[in-house]
Amino acid sequence: MTELHGLPVEDFPLPDEEDPQLPEAGTVAWRISYDPYSEESGEIFEERFERFLTTVDASRVRALIIGQWGETYEKDAGVIVDLLVAAKDRLTSLEAVFIGDLETEEAEISWIEQSDLTPVLDAYPGLRELGARGNAGLRLSAVKHQNLRRLRFETGGLAGHAVRGVAESDLPALEYLEMWFGVEAYGGSATVGDLAPLLSGGRFPALRHLGLQNSEIQDEIAAAVASAPVVAQLASLDLSMGVLTDEGAAALLDGQPLTHLKRLDLDHNYFSESMERRLRDALEPSGVEVALSEKGHEDEYDGEVNRYTAVAE
Structure with a gap:
């Protein structure tokens, strides 16, 4: 994805990037992803998500894209839903969410294990856009x-x-x-x-x-x-x-x-x-x-x- 909710995509940097120049939190759609095969950072997705919340001004984030979160055919998107629900009092300006922005090289679309997305809507009454890619478990x-x-x-x-x-x-x-x-x-x-x-x-x-x-x-x-x-x-x-x-x-x-x-x-x-x-x-x-x-x-x-x-x- 190159944009979400009319905002250009900005990839949240890896932990070893030196002094990344980050845009203002509400001007981009932030993409957070974790590739277990190509990274040696030692930081799993849950830790990366928490670092994101403490690095940018979470209260001003408007759009969020979730890419790969690990072995997506073994670990379903329930972990993402849980993280989003737990962060509802921090992501108070969130208007758009897309879960599963993976390309073929990362996982075939039928391999992406989705989840029940209802809790995301319940947690974010101000949400204006919701999207997901993936088959199994989508509800x-x-x-x-x-x-x-x-x-x-x-x-x-x-x-x-x-x-x-x-x-x-x-x-x-x-x-x-x-x-x-x-x-x-x-x-x-x-x-x-x-x-x-x-x-x-x-x-x-x-x-x-x-x-x-x-x-x-x-x-x-x-x-x-x-x-x-x-x-x-x-x-x-x-x-x-x-x-x-x-x-x-x-x-x-x-x-x-x-x-x-x-x-x-x-x-x-x-x-x-x-x-x-x-x-x-x-x-x-x-x-x-x-x-x-x-x-x-x-x-x-x-x-x-x-x-x-x-x-x-």
Whole structure:
């Protein structure tokens, strides 16, 4: 990540860095990480987090990014949640948190063991943005939060209970929601039915962007969205990264009008050229920006065509 909450990322320095020139605490998004394979500092993540709280003015920190915290496939993000909850009286200006900013070289997305993030929202009533990357253990119970504006889950396999927790939450200020569904082989058990409270509208009155992405059931999601009342309140809709075919695109075109949207993202698709033309002809004259550039990967084995989401393992 290069930014969070509109703030540029600043990596909190290692303990052996000489006289680091640190920016003012509230002007950057601080990233704290610990790589057990490349460091010889002797400082584990918990110690690094405490040093961060005592080095910068914790009361002015606005955005916090958690990178690697050790062996992330052995030690889940519960340790991070506990640290954040314990620091709630010190991080009194915290507005944005992202947990799991790891790249492939550090851990595949399916190896990142997440946790129940509900305590973070409970501990920080002023939080405006929450995001997480990783599959196993990711959970959000139905929660009431007055100030959360952005919620983002990046996974290669999103569990149904996590989607239901989001869809059943009371988030009156939520403007931006993004969820990557992934595949069943990596824990993606979420179904279209889990989205029902969200799609019915009224649950999130401030919602303007909805991303239901990276799914092997992308056609089913598109068909559900085509008649979903929530779409009328959106400015942008993102169904990219999944196995979206002509079937799902036809459902969108045959459903409710989408000409009020500013942007419809259908990148990483499996459309025919004729369907791409139909989509553009139907929407672009009304001023809708239609993203169609990226094609998904497919191959054939033993007479069967295989198609893939953008992110899985």
